Amino acid sequence: MSFPDLIPQFEPWISEIRGRLIPNQPLSEVTWFRVGGPAQLFFQPADEADLALFLKHLPAEIRVTTIGLGSNLLIRDGGLDGVVIRLSARGFGGVEVLEGHRLRVGTALPDVKVATAAAEAGIDGLTFYRGIPGGIGGALYMNAGCYGTETRDRMVELRAVTRDGEIVTLSNADMAYRYRKSNGPRGAVFTSAVFQGFEGDRDDILARMREITEKRESSQPTKAKTGGSTFKNPEGHSSWKLIDAAGCRGLTVGGAQMSELHANFLLNLGVADAYDIETLGETVRSRVRDTQGISLNWEIRRMGHFLPGREVREFLDGDVFTGAV
Known part of the structure; x- marks a missing residue:
């Protein structure tokens, strides 16, 4: 099946958008299950400002769905109407080491790369992300965790773009985390987050990550x-x-x-x-x-x-x- 093309009704402001806009993009190509119908309009913003501009102009009656790397997602065969937003690694996949054993990461970054970046910087406390498939955006949304640690235990704050295009900073408390669930602002798109770790030995952290990898591969498909x-x-x-x-x-x-x-x-x-x-x-x-x-x-x-x-x-x-x- 296919949906009517939304782009013509977004003129003239849509010409200001720098990211990728693809009508009726098959979502089976971007989910780990490799199933699912199309997105009526698939949008990959160039950066946070591009995302904010798009959401500011997008009519309120248009449904917006944000997906991450598609690792924990089942899209039904009839697809998704409205706009589906997927952040790109180029625009939202950066890593910055901060003082005080902190890490700022873009939400398109895979969890495993967050764990690796922290280890290379001698920051402990984020090794659990080696055992979680998917990206940090999804981990923030669902409070992903394993081996006794959850996202809420390490997340300090995150940046997000609200449905009306405002860029905001949210604290851990703002997210009201529970087991495998959060309760942040409805419709907000997470763009980056700061995580708090603690001092550790690089080689020791990497060794524990290898143990996690071996355990996963021996017990999970x-x-x-x-x-x-x-x-x-x-x-x-x-x-x-x-x-x-x-x-x-x-x-x-x-x-x-x-x-x-x-x-x-x-x-x-x-x-x-x-x-x-x-x-x-x-x-x-x-x-x-x-x-x-x-x-x-x-x-x-x-x-x-x-x-x-x-x-x-x-x-x-x-x-x-x-x-x-």
């Missing part, structure tokens, strides 16, 4: 088309153990499968569409609920429109999803 951890851990439980106990390790729907290596990883075996992936996820949720009385919550962000006749219902028997959850 890191080279597969996947969105990482599929479901959040319920309080007092591990999702993978619940999925395993429900008999869902290796379960397949169409071209999608729950990993044999790690039961909480959902895979595209190569021929899946978003319908297969979301249906498999809801099948797993249903079986865990029915066998163990626990409702798993998605950690993967799902958004976009279903294709007609290819809707997915919650637990396969509830209401049809109509947007991001």
